Amino acid sequence: MKKSIFKSLGPGLLFAGAAVGVSHLVQSTRAGADFGFGLLWALLIAGIFKYPFFQFGPRYAAATGETLLDGYKKLGKGFLAISYGISFITMFVIQAAVTIVTAGLAVNLFGTFDMVTWSLIITIVSILILLVGKYKLLDGLMKYVILVLTVCTLIAVSIALIKTKQAFDFTQIIPKGTIEITFLIAFLGWMPAPLDISIWQSIWSLEKEKTTFQKITPKQAIFDFNVGYMGTIFLAVCFVVLGALVMNNSGEIFSSKGGDFAGQLISLYTENLGGSAYVFIAIAAFTTMFSTTITTLDASPRAMSIATRLLFSTRIKLKYWFWIVLLATGTYIILRYFKEDMGLMVKIATILSFLTAPFYAILNYILITGKHTPKEHQPSIYFKILSICGIIFLVGFSVWFILNF
Secondary structure: OHHHHHOOOHHHHHHHHHHHHHHHHHHHHHHHHOOOOOOHHHHHHHHHHHHHHHHHHHHHHHHOOHHHHHEEEEEEHHHHHHEEEEEEHHHHHHHHHHHHHHHHHEEEEEEOOOHHHHHHHHHHHHHHHHHHHHHHHHHHHHHHHHHHHHHHHHHHHHHHHHHHOOOOOOOOOOOOOHHHHHHHHHHHOOOOOOHHHHHHHHHHHHHHHHOOOOOOOOOHHHHHHHHHHHHHHHHHHHHHHHHHHHEEEEEOOOOOOHHHHHHHHHHHHHHHHHHHHHHHHHHHHHHHHHHHHHHHHHHHHHHHHEEEEEHHOOOOOOOOOHHHHHHHHHHHHHHHHHOOOOOHHHEEEEHHHHHHHHHHHHHHHHHOOOOOOOHHHHOOHHHHHHHHHHHHHHHHHHHHHHHHO
């Protein structure tokens, strides 16, 4: 039994690979740099209240053999159409946001080309990996990427804790003013990831079954997801700690330009590990963002392909590779106009993710607690209460942001 459970690991690590990117390397580090430990409350609350809605993805897939998109259609074609529209609007911005951070790291690490050229190279390489290796290669690659990042981050945090001489201030902060509130919402938007990744989780869970030729039980799916999810929360705390210990009160602020930000990010690590570790840290950071770029480039087209089939039946056939080419082309066009302002790009993507989160939270809750999910696989009463609290949290913060923007 244990062997089969551990063998099922994969979709949860893909979740971690997609999540541990901009939200951690950019947003969490900046939260620590600007607010010290003051936003740990926001990180932990987001992790707790978003958890049920992410978990519903693999739970539903394992219980029914369907993706969440199939479930949305059962609830009403209109819900699927809204999800389709949201995904179509946000996928280009999200892909551009992760690609531009990856390109910024590439410029800093390798030089040679400018941001747009690196963005194009990264996108082409990602497409080739997906073309050759498909899901199986992506699944295997992510285990090594997460391992490298975790070890590297733990070493950096440990050395930072040993070196620091200042007293820790754990006073929690409620942001005030438009700039601080906007950052908070952006921080929550991708912490630990956008909620539409729950759809990706359900798709990846079924893909895992296809590659292993084994039925994944809800228990295995939830275990796999929990491993990835707890890892993303832990790493987010680590990045906040690094930002707080190294950059808080240093007088340094993050640049909105990708290349400059990449240099600051790598300096954050090497300041703790020493200059000799520069190349190792740079490669680790680049690998992390590159994995995020690949997973998002894989997941969005999978979701759009399935949604198109469910919405339009046989009238319109837009398959996986059509959406990959469209997404890559749209991303490249966006980066032509926003390459010098990575901060704006990330802010737009994260705010959009947060404002659309209540929609996915409510839809996932209705689906997992309704007639379309077998009773034995529905959440407990306590989990339902946590879910309702999560919906109140997401709706409340969205309204608060709109009223204060």
